Amino acid sequence: MRIGILTAGGDCPGLNAVIRSVVHRAVVGHGDEVIGFEDGFKGLLDGHFRPLDLNAVSGILARGGTILGSARLERDRLREAAEHCAELSTRYGIDALIPIGGEGTLTAARMLSDAGMPVVGVPKTIDNDISATDRTFGFDTAVGVATEAIDRLKTTAESHQRVMVVEVMGRHAGWIALESGMAGGAHGICLPERHFQVDDLVKMVEERFARGKKFAVICVAEGAHPAEGSMPYAKGEIDQFGHERFQGIGNRLAAELELRLGKEARPVILGHVQRGGTPTAYDRVLATRFGWNAVEAVHRGDFGRMTALRGTEIVMAPLADAVTRLKTVPSDRMYEAESVF
Amino acid sequence: MRIGILTAGGDCPGLNAVIRSVVHRAVVGHGDEVIGFEDGFKGLLDGHFRPLDLNAVSGILARGGTILGSARLERDRLREAAEHCAELSTRYGIDALIPIGGEGTLTAARMLSDAGMPVVGVPKTIDNDISATDRTFGFDTAVGVATEAIDRLKTTAESHQRVMVVEVMGRHAGWIALESGMAGGAHGICLPERHFQVDDLVKMVEERFARGKKFAVICVAEGAHPAEGSMPYAKGEIDQFGHERFQGIGNRLAAELELRLGKEARPVILGHVQRGGTPTAYDRVLATRFGWNAVEAVHRGDFGRMTALRGTEIVMAPLADAVTRLKTVPSDRMYEAESVF
Amino acid sequence: MRIGILTAGGDCPGLNAVIRSVVHRAVVGHGDEVIGFEDGFKGLLDGHFRPLDLNAVSGILARGGTILGSARLERDRLREAAEHCAELSTRYGIDALIPIGGEGTLTAARMLSDAGMPVVGVPKTIDNDISATDRTFGFDTAVGVATEAIDRLKTTAESHQRVMVVEVMGRHAGWIALESGMAGGAHGICLPERHFQVDDLVKMVEERFARGKKFAVICVAEGAHPAEGSMPYAKGEIDQFGHERFQGIGNRLAAELELRLGKEARPVILGHVQRGGTPTAYDRVLATRFGWNAVEAVHRGDFGRMTALRGTEIVMAPLADAVTRLKTVPSDRMYEAESVF
Amino acid sequence: MRIGILTAGGDCPGLNAVIRSVVHRAVVGHGDEVIGFEDGFKGLLDGHFRPLDLNAVSGILARGGTILGSARLERDRLREAAEHCAELSTRYGIDALIPIGGEGTLTAARMLSDAGMPVVGVPKTIDNDISATDRTFGFDTAVGVATEAIDRLKTTAESHQRVMVVEVMGRHAGWIALESGMAGGAHGICLPERHFQVDDLVKMVEERFARGKKFAVICVAEGAHPAEGSMPYAKGEIDQFGHERFQGIGNRLAAELELRLGKEARPVILGHVQRGGTPTAYDRVLATRFGWNAVEAVHRGDFGRMTALRGTEIVMAPLADAVTRLKTVPSDRMYEAESVF
Incomplete structure (x- = not known):
């Protein structure tokens, strides 16, 4: 044949x-x-x-x-x-x-x-x-790469009392965010399958800080969406050049959380490293x-x-x-x- | 509760x-x-x-x-x-x-x-x-550790025209040997579930060398057994101190292959690293x-x-x-x- | 004491x-x-x-x-x-x-x-x-993380005939970009210590494609700067919201290269993963x-x-x-x- | 040229x-x-x-x-x-x-x-x-492989209240044992450069257990030697087949420690994985x-x-x-x- x-x-x-x-x-x-x-x-x-x-x-x-x-x-x-x-x-x-x-x-x-x-x-x-x-x-490789990133980000977040927002792949399905978020022990996971309330994330972070855990890691799928009206500050308008003010949900969510929490929030966009390599x-x-x-x-x-x-x-x-x-x-x-x- | x-x-x-x-x-x-x-x-x-x-x-x-x-x-x-x-x-x-x-x-x-x-x-x-x-x-972690070891051994085996025998965990079931052997691309896999003929392994290695591939990696479960009489040289008798002449199948198989092939064959016993760590x-x-x-x-x-x-x-x-x-x-x-x- | x-x-x-x-x-x-x-x-x-x-x-x-x-x-x-x-x-x-x-x-x-x-x-x-x-x-850990990312990006770049731009840490000194670029075999390295000409990068990529190597990876320090006037397309103006049109040199360089080369060029910003973890x-x-x-x-x-x-x-x-x-x-x-x- | x-x-x-x-x-x-x-x-x-x-x-x-x-x-x-x-x-x-x-x-x-x-x-x-x-x-790669192994062995040793003896490369110079022992936080390091007293190792382990740390990891170079007479039990005689009763110092030291301490001591011989791979x-x-x-x-x-x-x-x-x-x-x-x- x-x-x-x-x-x-x-x-x-x-x-x-x-x-x-x-x-x-x-x-x-x-x-x-x-x-x-x-x-x-x-x-x-x-x-x-x-x-x-x-x-x-x-x-x-x-x-x-x-x-x-x-x-x-x-x-x-x-x-x-x-x-x-x-x-x-x-x-x-x-x-x-x-x-x-x-x-x-x-x-x-x-x-x-x-x-x-x-x-x-x-x-x-x-x-x-x-x-x-x-x-x-x-999929397993992508989840592994994302999990290792979350592992790494946790230690630096903790040292600086920061919120880290990790954006992982997943436009329509949130499996990578779900499994890497679980494996990395992310404190918040946002999926394309469910519109999330930023208020709830803010509350979760505030409760962590109140309990003495002075950092948080949020794992967000690239296709995740906030519930309508739940991100009043970081609006993501289109600017005069036709570019979104925030490229991607990770950047936008970090900006919103920083404004709402009054604490440093940093985005990390994993991108193509998730699909390459051994x-x-x-x-x-x-x-x-x-x-x-x-x-x-x-x-x-x-x-x-x-x-x-x-x-x-x-x-x-x-x-x-x-x-x-x-x-x-x-x-x-x-x-x-x-x-x- | x-x-x-x-x-x-x-x-x-x-x-x-x-x-x-x-x-x-x-x-x-x-x-x-x-x-x-x-x-x-x-x-x-x-x-x-x-x-x-x-x-x-x-x-x-x-x-x-x-x-x-x-x-x-x-x-x-x-x-x-x-x-x-x-x-x-x-x-x-x-x-x-x-x-x-x-x-x-x-x-x-x-x-x-x-x-x-x-x-x-x-x-x-x-x-x-x-x-x-x-x-x-x-199990997945153990397979991952064993696979990484096989990956590493392949390059060193190839450089020296050697046969490498990697012994992995699995006393009664050969899953770790099977999956790490597949993932690592081992040229031979020996499981507890089937008695193996050393003759067949010898033949496989010789054919590889004949085809210009001057190395081989064999992944053997700790519980694998040679078919009776198939290891005439490395017999594994009990010595005067009550110790086996070869501790484990990996050492024994490497010795047998070296004698039969007239080529260097080295055992690597992975042991406890398979069950520890992240x-x-x-x-x-x-x-x-x-x-x-x-x-x-x-x-x-x-x-x-x-x-x-x-x-x-x-x-x-x-x-x-x-x-x-x-x-x-x-x-x-x-x-x-x-x-x- | x-x-x-x-x-x-x-x-x-x-x-x-x-x-x-x-x-x-x-x-x-x-x-x-x-x-x-x-x-x-x-x-x-x-x-x-x-x-x-x-x-x-x-x-x-x-x-x-x-x-x-x-x-x-x-x-x-x-x-x-x-x-x-x-x-x-x-x-x-x-x-x-x-x-x-x-x-x-x-x-x-x-x-x-x-x-x-x-x-x-x-x-x-x-x-x-x-x-x-x-x-x-x-430093060694940061270089290791960046090198692993370049390793991963190379395979995906090659599969898709893409240019990958990896932005690594280094605001004033380019050591991370230099060593991870060398270790990862990046085809271009841009450092804060020397203003780079985008023309030269464009030429290098075109020569690679002409030689049949249909991808390129460029490793750029976050503090690297193009020579004046060398990035006519991706200008990085400030928009009405006071935000730069391109956040960071990695995003900007990828946009410029894509326009100039007529080939896909994708940025990856490694960010905080370089400073966290084991x-x-x-x-x-x-x-x-x-x-x-x-x-x-x-x-x-x-x-x-x-x-x-x-x-x-x-x-x-x-x-x-x-x-x-x-x-x-x-x-x-x-x-x-x-x-x- | x-x-x-x-x-x-x-x-x-x-x-x-x-x-x-x-x-x-x-x-x-x-x-x-x-x-x-x-x-x-x-x-x-x-x-x-x-x-x-x-x-x-x-x-x-x-x-x-x-x-x-x-x-x-x-x-x-x-x-x-x-x-x-x-x-x-x-x-x-x-x-x-x-x-x-x-x-x-x-x-x-x-x-x-x-x-x-x-x-x-x-x-x-x-x-x-x-x-x-x-x-x-x-050298750096070999130290990295050995360190990862020690990291892994520590968790399994701790869970089982065991002593782990890791044998690493180094016939005449103990650099791999020294640096991987330091990097992995081994509790004992034995080098070819200095004959070690098993008594001292025994004492160290016993003191750890007395302080409530119920495990120990010892990193030993393949060329390390015990001081004369310091290993009375695991003698390493030559058996009737011309083979040493213990192949290598790692196996021998683990046997000696188990006998002296009355606790499980397990050898791990890293071997060729230290010299292969990326x-x-x-x-x-x-x-x-x-x-x-x-x-x-x-x-x-x-x-x-x-x-x-x-x-x-x-x-x-x-x-x-x-x-x-x-x-x-x-x-x-x-x-x-x-x-x-």
Whole structure:
């Protein structure tokens, strides 16, 4: 068999582990050939690809990023791909395509699958917001990076009697904020799933100081929103240059808290460090299992589906399930974390 | 309510996170009192305990070990505890006991529960071998430590054209070896669940060298055994002092491989570093959830059971389930890892 | 003897290691008493202090921050302290004061010393900009955190063909940017010591892309400045709210590069994570040696000086030397790093 | 110019950073050619080498080990090299050789230099025992790994009221034991430089337990020796198979302490993990500076010498200085560490 593989969408730790695992299983286990398309679907359309043998994937297991490159998708070109997918399969001589990516990629994968291409998807998102799988690789690494940052910030906050506001990734789903906030012992956690009252945060900090705990760390998802009217001071207007006065909720919340509390409040925006670098052991194992099982699905002819973790098992889920509903943080998980506002 | 808590058996990263979580939930969420017995069941029998308030658990979330201490159990004294458990509950005025521990501890917890004590267990094992729960805290940290060691050993092995044999924890279940071996990309993995043929390992290493990859890393669980007769050279006899000629499978396997391969083979025994130190974010979250849910179970009167992870949920499992069957690595998981021998 | 100790100025990893070392050496080695003033010189003036025995410093060696707290100094109150320093010594019954801090603190220490107080200083600065000592503790940790961030950003930059701009600490001296830039292999390094030409950075990135290396990482000190007129697009005007359009050089440089290069350029502002958390082994050893030698200086009556590293030795340097001249990055060190712009 | 480079002796983190730095400086800075000999002097004698351009060293800065491989030297073949060194230079067309290695390698380098080859050495030793330089790269990484292990062991030791004996590298010089022992806060440190009395260790542990600190961590260099007769129980005889009853001082000391103290004492032998893996930022910077300055020395014609760190400067030291005297831990440094036995 000849299998094509590509990585699309934002990168995330573990992509290389999937690629390596697919190549190992396909080449060693089945005697297949594997080719890798460069820069996601672009490579598929433009004919940029290279053969992937054991040497090509040597030493990449622990490396962040993706050796195949990635690029955001353009919808028009994807439609083009779907229309010509039979022709594409023939052109490259591939019996199956394994696209690794997030919601957008899996939607595209589904289009190709519906158009007749034999596709097995591998889900990928830093944000852990794909509902068909218990967890996605990359998430554990992001939570680890954010937790280490919170650990570090706690000691400096305490020494200076400060409030620290850490902004972590998560535009629509607050999993990274929830788990890094729990793991780091943040005193406040703000999620996209629930509009928070700044009054409540102010009260919490004041009570801590009253109890002699003279610092606080608040972990806020980039997609978190204050309840309407709850941030009267730091308004986030648009200035004459068309820029928001505050770039991002972290900066804005820190400004508001400093004004309301009369204490130093400092924002830290973690940004891209959360998605780069060596994956954790957890993510490497999950990514490796996804890759292995994707190849097995190809050989079973189990197309139009994607690998998913359920409990301790890797199962195959319909591609449709990946994209119908975003997996957000449910109320009972928020309750469990105690400090969600 | 007044809740007693204790940690028993070998320590493992995340114990303090459970203790902190129990105290937070009980004190802040329910207005309970919590007391901590020292050195496991010994403290319960001998009356060594201390009150645990918010200050007592401040700053312990990320700390390894257990602030309550731990001690291995003596069976006789446990029976004594079971016989007098009503009296013990009265003596300390506790409405419930939350013992945190492994198989031995949970067996003891069941004895106490059967004797009438209101008990909610929290499972703990570095080895991840409790069948009633998908994962136990501490395991992820141990795998992380072992994986980092394999990462480090690979570069030094490669530079010197050596075989490295890393012995990791796991007397009866090979989960740590399996997952750190997969995450670290070990070329051979030996588990307690399957007797390995040294011939196969020798062949694998020779093939690697033939392909120009002039090193190999083998990850072996401390409880792994060679198939009978497969280690003719490094026999592991007992010497005149009553000591084994080779302490542990790692030392023995390295000696055998060096003799058979005519290449340097070096053992590294990771030992106790796997069970100490700061827990990973994953383990802190799981431990915190276990603690929170244990307190909720106490308040629901859901006794004789223990917290367990199933998929993404924390559920309550009968204490009996924890101890009836060891969760070992099944064949399909071995197959998935490719390099299990 | 009775020794007072305090930490002042911004916190930095290793402060607790100094405190612990002073207490160990003074109490165990000399049978002294040690008291710790809270929140820097404020505690000295306001009488907030506590005895520090072995138990008080147990377990703090690896902890970031300072158990004594810290606060920025007000000049007026310091003058007050200098005027009453004899009285202060009598009030607390201290035979010597060991203030640990940066330029401001050591200036204050010198004032007190000139006014007659027996003072032994310990220098502290994340920025490594005190000229009397080869290195200061905290710097190695900050460089380590920044280097790990660059390592992580490289993989994500490469996957997306992006330019990453990492802003690290260093208002007046570029040591953190220099060393983390070298250690992380940044393709461009911008320091406060030399005004950089954006044109040169643009050219470097374009040449990299031309050579097939489709990403770049630029490490910029927070105090770095572009040569006048070299950033025509991202001007950093002040908006109607009195806020700079770009907060900090990192954001501004990324905006300029994106416009000039026509490629994605993303800023990452590391901020306070650089100064918090567990110190590296290097910083713990240096801090411990500083503490030990400060106590020995007290017992030798070697006052008005501070501990300093020279080569492999700890020596005593006049407090005056600490504050006369900032240790900035000399040209030959920039040259050595190759990628300084 | 055409420059040859090789790495010899035991590997150590930072070797690749030197190679990369030499190539960058030579190729970009001077327009030189660089060739790398494989497996140390063996490659030089046997003609195994490859050209090293910028692509060849891309991405190796943070990688442990050496891309050129390394092998221990045989004295006879070295003499052969020295005799034919003019011929060797001609054969490869090299204008200079940069050998990177420890005592043995630098001795060989000196032989070649004396025989007329233009040589610039770069010192390398995990053990930090070369007297001509303040520090060698690799040492900081080894100390960091050992310190993290001690950090981890402390929490598990404390939970179980155990004594932990950590054996670290250092056959003749105790720098790793000294600095990791100080950084980790080990309660006892044993060095090759001073024969230790087990009685003193026993007393220290007993006093700790008497003070309520119910654990201890002892950091012992692999080359440390007990004073004669001070280990009556764990004698380390040779058994009938020609094997020592105790392999290494760590195992032996733990056995002796357990017998004498009546408390559990566990050995942990860190072994090869200390010399593998990603170098710390400190080591990457030092290695990079060594490489850069070695190339500059070649272009100045400054042969027969090696790079060395003195204070904050890189200087050139005679190769002879590297090998005349081992840099061991002096008494005043032991005294400073307090816990050296």
